[in-house]
Amino acid sequence: MPLPAPAPELLEVSRQLTLRIHAEIDLNGGWIPFVRYMELALYTPGLGYYSGGSAKFGGGGDFVTAPQISPLFGRVLARQFSEVLKQSGGGILELGAGNGQLAAQMLAELDALGMNAPYSILEVSGELRARQQHALQGSGGTVDWLDALPEKITGVVFGNEVLDALPVHLVRWSENGPLERGVVRDGQGFDWQDRPISDPALLAQARGLELPAGYVSEINLAAPALVKSLADRLEAGLLLFIDYGFGRSEYYHPQRHMGTLRAHYRHHALDDPFYFPGQCDLTAHVDFTAVADAALEAGLEVCGYTTQANFLLGGGITALLAEAPANAAASYLPLASGVQKLLSPAEMGELFKVIGMVKKNAPCPSAFSFGDQRHRL
Secondary structure (H helix, E strand, O other): OOOOOOOHHHHHHHHHHHHHHHHHHHHOOOOEEHHHHHHHHHHOOOOOOOOOOOOOEOOOOOEOOHHHHOHHHHHHHHHHHHHHHHHHOOEEEEEOOOOOHHHHHHHHHHHHOOOOOOEEEEOOOHHHHHHHHHHOOOOOOOEEEEOOOOOOEEEEEEEEOOHHHOOOEEEEEEOOEEEEEEEEEEOOEEEEEEEEOOOHHHHHHHHHHOOOOOOEEEEOOHHHHHHHHHHHHEEEEEEEEEEEEEOHHHHOOHHHOOOOOEEEEOOEEEOOOOOOOOOOEEEOOEEHHHHHHHHHHOOOEEEEEEEHHHHHHHOOHHHHHHOOOOOOHHHHHHHHHHHHHHHOOOOOOOOEEEEEEEEOOOOOOHHHHOOOOHHHO
């Protein structure tokens, strides 16, 4: 079945973004690394996927996130973060708050718990910031939007499906060593071209993986850099990320010899990242070993790593579900169905992971006591 084409106005946005990327390629000798293409496709002001006006979340968008599946997701997180804040002090900083739904869930639960912690959102997309501000009008608590990371942070910093949207380098391992996969013009569109790696950090990591010739995959240098930047600013508290991915040995498994990069369009996962630039989300799975290594090098303790299912079960999601009257089918059944999707290995339960990193003896969220998988990093 053919995929639905974008509306005419969105087709024009995609055309304008294509011209913008073509111009960038021309300015750089006819080739740009894929990491730059991904950055432009997602974040070009007014044209990129996260900077334009297309629907992104929910049934009418391109994908569904955990807070849209069940409000209990946000309630579990709020309860876990309240444990940390009681000892560390400070507030909560959410990175990339999507449509604001998770923030609304958490603020409501924090209010119910009697926690009046400051809540901040760092959002690079002006269009998404506007959606968040609209969604959070009248919600409990005060929310501040930030343009950059604070110099000093105390409390909790977290991101739900943030790391997978950071631009990644693509590498193809050849008989003569690793090559960086880049993008060239091909008529009105784009094509691939591989070149020797010029970035020393990328080259060192690619060589260290020792993958066979023909293997193609991603290396995300931005995620470890973000962790280091946050760790440098964190005076006391917790960093927590939730995303789909693996430890390194699973990430670079022989079965994933073509990598994990995908374009997401109208709830379809596509292998072609050049499909309607600006109208598709581009993502890659997270190498959680790289995240953990960056945390350790920056002086943090990796206090927990587990599946989303284990974390939510350890955080009491079934007890929260039990609060809903089982005989009130209209309210109970949607909640139960949502919890099943969050926990099921066939849905989000196993593929999504949660990693926690603490500083200055901040407490580790108690949910990590259920099914610790740090040995898989």
